[in-house]
Amino acid sequence: MPYPEMMVKPMREEVTRLGVQELRTVADVDAALAAHEGTALVFVNSVCGCAAGMARPALTKALANAKLPNKSYTVFAGQDLEATARARSYFGEYRPSSPSVALLKGGEVVAFVHRHQIEGRSAEQVAADLITAFDAHCG
Amino acid sequence: MSGHVFHPGHDDLHGVTVVVELRDGRTVVGRWHEKTPRGVLLHDLAIYDPASVTIPKEEWLAQLLKFGVPVDQKHILIPDDQFGGVRRFSA
Numbered sequence: 064m065p066y067p068e069m070m071v072k073p074m075r076e077e078v079t080r081l082g083v084q085e086l087r088t089v090a091d092v093d094a095a096l097a098a099h100e101g102t103a104l105v106f107v108n109s110v111c112g113c114a115a116g117m118a119r120p121a122l123t124k125a126l127a128n129a130k131l132p133n134k135s136y137t138v139f140a141g142q143d144l145e146a147t148a149r150a151r152s153y154f155g156e157y158r159p160s161s162p163s164v165a166l167l168k169g170g171e172v173v174a175f176v177h178r179h180q181i182e183g184r185s186a187e188q189v190a191a192d193l194i195t196a197f198d199a200h201c202g
Numbered sequence: 203m204s205g206h207v208f209h210p211g212h213d214d215l216h217g218v219t220v221v222v223e224l225r226d227g228r229t230v231v232g233r234w235h236e237k238t239p240r241g242v243l244l245h246d247l248a249i250y251d252p253a254s255v256t257i258p259k260e261e262w263l264a265q266l267l268k269f270g271v272p273v274d275q276k277h278i279l280i281p282d283d284q285f286g287g288v289r290r291f292s293a
Contacts, residue, residue, distance in 0.1 A: 111217060158270030177270050179219035179292045 065142045066110055075139060077119045078108055081126050083135040092138065092149040101133035102168045102201045105150055108139045109161035109178075118162035118181050121189035128194045130201045132166060166196050173200045213237065215288070219271060220244070221263070223286035227252055229259060230278060231271050231291055241281040242288070246273045267291070 065071075079085050083106060086092045096103060106122055126135065138147045140161035151159050153167065160178035167173065174196035181189050215234040222230045222244065232247025248271050250262050257265075266272075271291075 156269050158272055160270050163270075175270075179267075179271065182218045183290060183292070 065144070068142075071110060071139065071142055074108060074110065074119070075137075078106060078122065078137045081123060081135070083122075083126075083137045085137050085139070086146050086150065087138075087143050089145050089149045092136075092146050092153075095134065095136050096150070096153050096167070096170070099134065099167065100169060102166065102173075104132040104135040105153070105165045105167065106135070106137040107147065107150070107161045107163045107165075108137050108142075110141055111161070117184065117186050117189060118164070120186035121181070121193065122164070124186055124190035125193035125197065128197050130197045132197065132201050164193060166193075166200060168200050215290075219291040220288050221291050222280060222288050224280065224284050225286045226284065229263075230280070231263070231266055232278065234288070238279075241279045242285060244278050244280070246271065246276060247278055248272050248274045249278075 075085060083104075084095070086095055096105070106118075109118070136150075138150045140147045140159075147161075153170070153172075154165050154175070155172050157165065157172055157175045157177075162181060163178055164176040165172050166175070176189065176192055176196075180192065213236060216236060218234050219231065220234045222232070222242065224230060229250040230244060230247050231250075232244035235243040235245050237243075248266060250259050252259070255262060
């Protein structure tokens, strides 16, 4: 069951203020990802503080890197249910977890950071994983 | 760290994906919720049972590390007499 919007609004804004485009509907997701040819990051946001409390700061640090995806998007797991499910349909064999981060190139997942790779680690460590992926796959 | 976090007040492993070895030979990968007087409660878990899975356990764990944890079962309560040890899934 989704949390009250007033509770999650700061969590949405912590991501969107980075310039990450939020996808709230299936149509939003398809418009963003269906025919994307470059690199696209999809941040699966989450209320859960156990991991998301570190994932968002990690994303902030990673998006300060010199090499970045062409586009950066976010969906909110547990809140925007249909949009999140649709976004996950673009992740191929990678199973759902939240928070998580997918990096797609030409529509294929080339890097994926699962929840289990976020929890218990510092924002710097998670950001380093994302930056490694950006440097390897983004122009 | 963000100030926007929920459910504080749990033990250090709360919310962390762990590997739990059971004394009957099975291995469970799931999200640690808490240790209760009746045992350890995990959520959203996958179970490796050597009696029914054909690949080696290490290969199974490697697949889960790369592709994520399939939810074979939503919850499990592992009694103390079945609990054979725990470690974090990701280093």
